[in-house]
Amino acid sequence: MARLTRMTLSIILFLIAWEGIARSGLTLISLFPPPTRVLAALIEMARSGELVRDVRASVWRAVLGFVLGSTVGIATGIVTGRIASVSNYLSPIIQLFRPLPPVAIIPLVIVWFGIGEVSKVFAIAFAVFFPVWINSHAGAREVPQTFIWSAGTLGVKGFRVLWRVILPAALPFVVAGLRTGVSLAFIMVFVSELAGASAGVGYQISVSYLAYRVDRMMAALVLLGLLGAAADFLLTGLTWRIFPWLRLAVIK
Amino acid sequence: MADLPVAQTRGYQVMEGAQIQVRGLRVRYGQNEVIHGVDLQANDGEFVAIVGKSGCGKSTLLHALAGFIEREGEVQIPENVGVVFQNYAVFPWLTVRGNMNFGLHAMNATEQEGVVERLLEMTGLSADAAKYPAQLSGGQAQRVALGRALAPDPDVLLMDEPFGALDMYTREKMQGWLLDIWEKQSKTVLFVTHNIEEAIFLADRVLVFGNGRILAEFCVPFGRPRTDKLKFITGFIELKKQIVDTMEGN
Numbered sequence: 001m002a003r004l005t006r007m008t009l010s011i012i013l014f015l016i017a018w019e020g021i022a023r024s025g026l027t028l029i030s031l032f033p034p035p036t037r038v039l040a041a042l043i044e045m046a047r048s049g050e051l052v053r054d055v056r057a058s059v060w061r062a063v064l065g066f067v068l069g070s071t072v073g074i075a076t077g078i079v080t081g082r083i084a085s086v087s088n089y090l091s092p093i094i095q096l097f098r099p100l101p102p103v104a105i106i107p108l109v110i111v112w113f114g115i116g117e118v119s120k121v122f123a124i125a126f127a128v129f130f131p132v133w134i135n136s137h138a139g140a141r142e143v144p145q146t147f148i149w150s151a152g153t154l155g156v157k158g159f160r161v162l163w164r165v166i167l168p169a170a171l172p173f174v175v176a177g178l179r180t181g182v183s184l185a186f187i188m189v190f191v192s193e194l195a196g197a198s199a200g201v202g203y204q205i206s207v208s209y210l211a212y213r214v215d216r217m218m219a220a221l222v223l224l225g226l227l228g229a230a231a232d233f234l235l236t237g238l239t240w241r242i243f244p245w246l247r248l249a250v251i252k
Numbered sequence: 253m254a255d256l257p258v259a260q261t262r263g264y265q266v267m268e269g270a271q272i273q274v275r276g277l278r279v280r281y282g283q284n285e286v287i288h289g290v291d292l293q294a295n296d297g298e299f300v301a302i303v304g305k306s307g308c309g310k311s312t313l314l315h316a317l318a319g320f321i322e323r324e325g326e327v328q329i330p331e332n333v334g335v336v337f338q339n340y341a342v343f344p345w346l347t348v349r350g351n352m353n354f355g356l357h358a359m360n361a362t363e364q365e366g367v368v369e370r371l372l373e374m375t376g377l378s379a380d381a382a383k384y385p386a387q388l389s390g391g392q393a394q395r396v397a398l399g400r401a402l403a404p405d406p407d408v409l410l411m412d413e414p415f416g417a418l419d420m421y422t423r424e425k426m427q428g429w430l431l432d433i434w435e436k437q438s439k440t441v442l443f444v445t446h447n448i449e450e451a452i453f454l455a456d457r458v459l460v461f462g463n464g465r466i467l468a469e470f471c472v473p474f475g476r477p478r479t480d481k482l483k484f485i486t487g488f489i490e491l492k493k494q495i496v497d498t499m500e501g502n
Contacts, residue, residue: 155355248384
């Protein structure tokens, strides 16, 4: 509980300082609005229905892109991590794409898929794929040989080993990749919505920018931050609930 | 169980009804041959220990017998083999119960439960059935590993330094416990260890392994059940000395 108090206290102090500086007259209120104004903008957006519309649009894209990118990433990583012949051919190609900042593919994706949902979801999935693949690959490769031998003597062989041994054994790595993937998904949601959308938190920021409504821009930023934090919280909470052993240390 | 003269037999005799029969077993890593033509056999229900210095290839020998690695030569070993490793190799994502249940997929749920309950009781882990391996001590984890290996009722148990990572006190307790179980289950056991005392205490026969071959074979003349006291009698110490001498090449 002490931790919670400390967290609340630090946030409150931060807000008070922000409010104080914004209202001190040292800065222009229209350019640097105080948190009360930002809150008012947020309430305005909630009343008009924009907030729900934007959050829903952004979350939907992020979730869809994340699920697609991480599913393909995990599957690819498990295969390239375990099957050398596949890895030999596939890894160089994937490594070639890896140093590419995912944001840079957005113009190309728009040319291919237009500015609709497909291009956004694709761009997000593309970005999420890499950290998930690399971590799953590393995790699958690190699985102790004795796990696989034990499984074999217990009658679990061939393809079933991937599912019953490799995947769970690689899970700590996979989860680390997923967490990176979540934060990337939110970056990509924002950027892809800047590039053209009719709803979404990123869209809200770009529209408010054109209208010079700094309070609304900040409100949307707060929203984006909250969404990202909530997504990470949900992901770790969910993995710990489903896989309680991930929180435990190794054998004493 | 007195100071008996120790019978030392060298060489290889074919025994009728041997459960494991190996002739001319060789293992190569690339150009490098690490096991040079091993002959050995183990009878049904026999406890055979393989001792050797660290890095002499005794684990490789066991891995080759289990079929984990490429091998040459004639190897007759039952299909149904249970294996226990030094690093436990219990699955951290499964509970104690889940680990023991892992190899039972051919059974229906009621049968599985019956087997697992029996193993939990045998390993003294009934109260810890819902725990994950990370919540166990090394000794407990190794009991899970043994329970898991015994679950599908294997004909042969291969154990690779199973107590090597344990402290001396836990190690000795586990030895006694293993003998208890072995006497009840009467499995054929091949037990690899670098600890000569452990080998003599547990086994009916001790094979001394070095430089990729079996250097000597010693029959252990002590009756059963055995207790810790055995380790202090002259015959035990004498046998230990002979094995040390063989390992040192004297």
